[in-house]
Amino acid sequence: MTLDTHRPFIEELYRELHASPELSLREHRTAARMAELLREAGFEVHEQVGTATGVVGVLRRGRGPTVLLRADMDGLPVTEVEQVPYRSTVVDELAGAPVGVMHACGHDTHMASLHGALRILADQEDWSGTIIAVFQPAEETMDGALGMQDALRELFPDRIDIALGQHVMPEAAGTVLTAGGPVMAASDHFVVTVRGRGGHGSQPEKTIDPIVLAASMVLRLQTIVSREVAPSDQAVLTIGTFHAGTRQNIIPETARFEINIRTFDDRVRTRMIAAIERIVQGECAAAGAPAATIETGERAPLTINDRDAATAVGAAFDDVFGDRHVPQTPLLGSEDFNYLPDTWGAPSVYWFYGGFDPQLVAEATARGTADADVPSNHSPDFIPVLQPTLDTATTAMVTAARAFLA
Numbered sequence: 001m002t003l004d005t006h007r008p009f010i011e012e013l014y015r016e017l018h019a020s021p022e023l024s025l026r027e028h029r030t031a032a033r034m035a036e037l038l039r040e041a042g043f044e045v046h047e048q049v050g051t052a053t054g055v056v057g058v059l060r061r062g063r064g065p066t067v068l069l070r071a072d073m074d075g076l077p078v079t080e081v082e083q084v085p086y087r088s089t090v091v092d093e094l095a096g097a098p099v100g101v102m103h104a105c106g107h108d109t110h111m112a113s114l115h116g117a118l119r120i121l122a123d124q125e126d127w128s129g130t131i132i133a134v135f136q137p138a139e140e141t142m143d144g145a146l147g148m149q150d151a152l153r154e155l156f157p158d159r160i161d162i163a164l165g166q167h168v169m170p171e172a173a174g175t176v177l178t179a180g181g182p183v184m185a186a187s188d189h190f191v192v193t194v195r196g197r198g199g200h201g202s203q204p205e206k207t208i209d210p211i212v213l214a215a216s217m218v219l220r221l222q223t224i225v226s227r228e229v230a231p232s233d234q235a236v237l238t239i240g241t242f243h244a245g246t247r248q249n250i251i252p253e254t255a256r257f258e259i260n261i262r263t264f265d266d267r268v269r270t271r272m273i274a275a276i277e278r279i280v281q282g283e284c285a286a287a288g289a290p291a292a293t294i295e296t297g298e299r300a301p302l303t304i305n306d307r308d309a310a311t312a313v314g315a316a317f318d319d320v321f322g323d324r325h326v327p328q329t330p331l332l333g334s335e336d337f338n339y340l341p342d343t344w345g346a347p348s349v350y351w352f353y354g355g356f357d358p359q360l361v362a363e364a365t366a367r368g369t370a371d372a373d374v375p376s377n378h379s380p381d382f383i384p385v386l387q388p389t390l391d392t393a394t395t396a397m398v399t400a401a402r403a404f405l406a
Contacts, residue, residue: 003394006116010390013037014112015086018383021075021103023092024138027053030073034111034135041119043133046155050148056155057133059122064129064406065161069117069397070340071110072139078104081380104382106168106355111135113166113393120398127405132156134340142187142298145339152343162309162404163341163348166396170374171354172361174388176321176396177328178314178351180307185234185262186269187334189297192217192280194255195290201249211244213287214255217280218242221259224275229268236262236332237272262332264302300334306347309404313349316403320395328352333377349400353392355384 022030031053038045043057053073079100080088090101118133134152138144171177194217196210218239229235237259244255259276263269280292317325328351341348354361356374364373375381 003116003120003391006119006394007391009119010112010116010394011386013115014108014386014390017108017111018084018103019086019088021088021090021101021108022073023077023094023101024074024141025051025053025143026092027073027137030111031055031135031137034073034115037115038118038133041115041122043118043122049155050151051137051144053137054144054148054151055135056152057118057135059118059131059133061130062128064127065404066130066132066156066158067401067404068132068134068160068163068340068346069114069401070134070136070163070165070337071114072107072136072144073111074107074138074140074144075101076104076140076378078102078378078380080104080383083381083383102380104379105140105377106382106384107139109168109355109384109389109393110166113390113397116390116394117397117401120394121401127402129405131401131405132160136340139336142300142336145336149339149343152340156344159344160341160346163337163346164313164397164400165337165348165350166393167335167350167352168355168384168389168393169352170356170361170370170376170382171352172358173354173356173385174358174392175324175326175354176317176351176392177326177353178305178310178317178349179328179330180305180310182264182302182304182330183328183350184303184330184335185236185264185332186302187298187300188261188263188269188273189299190259190276191295191297192257192259193293193295194284195292196251196253196255196287197289198253199251201251204251207251208287208289209251210253210255210289211251213283213289214242214244214257217283218257220279220283221276224272224279228271228275233268234264234330234332235268235272258297262334264330300336301338301342303335303338303350305349309347309349312403313351313400316399317396320399321392351396351400353389353396355389357385
């Protein structure tokens with residue numbers, strides 16, 4: 001059977017998943033559905049792998065390489081704009097407040113295309129080896145792949161040969177993008193708690209205002225990339241949250257903010273972390289405040305493609321996609337995918353495919369307005385066009401897997 005045979009299933013599964021997203025580590029319905037579909041396709045199924053929602057399917061067909069194929073499952077706390085009839089209307093609770101939930105990073109396309117690829121591969125009889133299909137929870141919070149490592153090592157104690165993954169991006173649908181070496185940045189998260197001395201808003205001289213102090217830190221931290229990282233090195237520092245106070249006439253005791261940094265080089269990462277510590281504690285000393293607390297949060301590894309394996313995948317994509325296969329420049333976005341091959345010290349390849357109307361992307365690029373006019377990942381209008389997005393993603397996964405299966 002061919003892609004044409006399975007296309008209706010893939011498209012319908014995508015609509016189903018898009019309309020019913022679940023937040024990280026809450027993907028219970030999604031995980032059950034993934035397991036059900038794996039069984040239908042003839043795969044051996046393992047549920048609650050490492051986490052309550054980790055799902056793994058296995059198809060063994062004689063001697064040959066072991067190839068791991070991965071799709072992530074979680075949605076985001078984003079309220080979807082009304083564009084398609086299968087839009088998400090799901091509402092969940094996060095931090096005690098109701099939030100809309102949406103597949104605003106395209107994980108629904110990842111799951112649907114992987115299931116399509118698995119069915120096509122199961123139909124084909126001219127390969128041998130083992131396919132391990134990993135449906136991973138909690139990519140968005142960087143908990144999922146790391147949480148599956150021990151369980152995967154126990155299930156599959158022998159070293160795998162290759163791990164493969166892909167991601168939809170705000171590029172022209174129908175295109176695939178590959179590169180060897182680093183393709184996505186490492187990510188580090190820090191929580192800074194600043195302690196002052198609270199008091200009445202009319203008597204600031206009796207206080208140490210943690211809001212002013214933390215605001216000074218926020219501004220000074222912005223100079224790390226511009227003044228302490230070489231222009232030839234890629235890095236980003238973002239302050240994503242800032243919380244302080246309860247009323248306009250009370251100077252609070254504490255202020256709290258969160259930092260995220262993205263780097264491609266351990267040397268740059270080490271320098272940035274040291275600069276954060278120096279600036280935060282230096283501002284506290286200058287204000288006569290106690291030392292701040294800097295807690296380490298979630299971390300994503302550098303996503304690095306094995307160069308030989310990436311060359312093999314790229315050659316296979318050239319044969320199938322022709323000039324729709326284009327080079328990928330490194331992205332400052334981050335992924336936890338590499339924790340999976342790291343389970344066995346195995347090589348991996350991670351590539352990208354476009355998900356938006358090619359004319360829209362071409363015209364916006366020509367105008368220099370692609371950043372504004374083409375929806376970006378995590379936005380409420382990140383809704384990939386159905387085709388050729390799903391055909392491309394499914395074909396790419398089959399093609400990459402076949403590049404390694406005997």
